[in-house]
Amino acid sequence: MIKWLLAWRYFFKRPISILAVVAVALCVFIVLVVMTVMNGLLRDFKQKNHDYAGDCIIASDSLVGFGYYEDFMDILREQPYIEAVSPMAKGVGLIHLKQYKWDNGIEIHGIDPLLHSQVTNFANTLHYQKQTPGNAFSPQYAPQLDGCVTGIDVIPLGRRNSDGTYSFHDKPMQMELVISVFPLNMKGGLLRSLDLVSTKSFFYSDDSHSGLVRVDGAVAYIPLEQAQILCGMDSPIKRISSLHIKFTDGTSFSYSKVAKVKFLWDEFVVQNADKPGSELFANVRVQSWQENRRSIIAPMEKEQIMMTMLFLMLGVITVFIVFVVLYMTISHKSKDIGILKSMGAPMSSILGIFLLFAIFIALIGSLIGSVSGWIFLYKVNDLEDWLYAHHGWQLWDRTVYAIGDIPNQVEPEVLAIIVGSAVFACMIGALIPGLQAARKKPVQSLQVNQL
């Protein structure tokens, strides 16, 4: 019992413990804020990638693509765990905006907008046709024309505001976009020897804002059939670049479903091995969305791991501060240790006093750090808005970074890990001086005071 009483009294009567509490509180505050923001950014980034790709992707590594996809789509549609499938033809080319005499490199995504909206979040990325994605390629100003949807940052019209939002007209502006693509034959060579480039005019019909810089700044969506013609994927076998799949239970899909699709695909490849163009199956991979988008997500995950490592170092500093505080406390309390030993207090009680002292520091410090961190995060967007309004300063320049609000949702498990780590770090810091105190001979401790 005496360890509880003394630990509590030492905690309250020794001003130095306030320093340790402040150190722990600052550590918890910083780690909570940074981890919440980093986790939020990563979670948001992953979600956007998931929204963009669907649950499972069957994709070719080659721009040539693969054929017989409609047969395989029929097989997939029969599976009870598959909700929808969307084919996509991809190619690279040039875009020319006639009105502004502006050109740029571009990635062509040929899709069926309705099907693609069933598999991915495509409909929600649109501005004008959000509710009617089936009409995404029908320009409102002239529905009979061939429309195209461009990534919101593809055409530099200066619509991106400094706060990260975009300005839109009531209706899409009439703009003619000439898209040129190098069509490839099934062997990967240029399809035509004389007329090297396929060119077609499209009319701007909508914007797609996925929140992914590499998509919004480089992709133009056009109808699947048009993309197949432009990219040379329409003959002699109709080909696509990828099939995007949505599983029935939405986001909570499992890897076993990906494995099932992979099994079906392998079977399909064997059954169609003798058909012309079957050699293109060799370049096809069946992947979960995480595997498919790994090259995009991995750098950000690495950045998060680096941040975690940096904060581990911060934890080491906390351990050291607690160690120093405990060491000083114990050297001041050497007499008390002797007194307790003369009363028969066991080693575990002596060690317990200092471990409890450290736990009190950790808990009170964590409480203060967590509450202040939570308040800061709760108000961080208001604070940033205020700073921007009054001083023109933003944490992330929204003209550069594709983020909206700063993520501020505190995850209970992250908070629990931080508080647990703080308690653990403080106990580690207390362990060595606590053990030293516990192992002291009673006579040694008592004589310190008498000298």
Added chain:
Amino acid sequence: METIIKVQNITKSYKMGKTRLEVLRGIDLTIKKGEFVAVIGASGSGKSTLLHILGALDRPDGGSVHYQNQCLDCLRWGKLNHFRNKTVGFVFQFYHLLDELTVLENAMAPAMASVSAVGWLALKPKVRERAFGLLERFGLKDRLKHKPYELSGGERQRVAIARALMNEPPLLLADEPTGNLDSQTGYGILGAFKELNAEGQTIIMVTHDERIAAQAGRTIQLTDGKVKES
């Protein structure tokens, strides 16, 4: 009378730099139950060292210490803690009270040291009652909530005596209990010891003051690390 503590040929030395200082050079001693023994000697004669060995705060280099029929040298740390908690009460020259605790809590400390927080809930009323009784006996009933630094030297020493008696130990060991007090207060403390001894409490007191030692029932003189009884 029954022997409470028996010391046979104990030796103790300390290393002081490159030389070894022999403090106790073969002490033989027997203390009977209910005795009030004063250990007297010059400064550095080993009085306090002997007292620490008797109270299991220190171990001798050689020889043996028996409490009743129990060999203290054979006890492991856990048993020694139990021995110090239940069998011995210490009173020190510099009181050695815990500054963070009140007078009442200091008095209850030995009882608290041996129980868990859960066990304490059941034990607390009884311990509190005994602590009240002891502090009242030593004239401290109005000082229960005071901190040690708010008390005079005599009051602090009385709190220390109350604390030493908390667990009703058969053996009370006092190391220069009046050494830090004026003579009047010192005699007051001595009076308390005599009163306790009259009630059957065994007391071993270390002092360098022959007048104080004369108040005890038996005096043991320590000279050059050896006993000379008078």
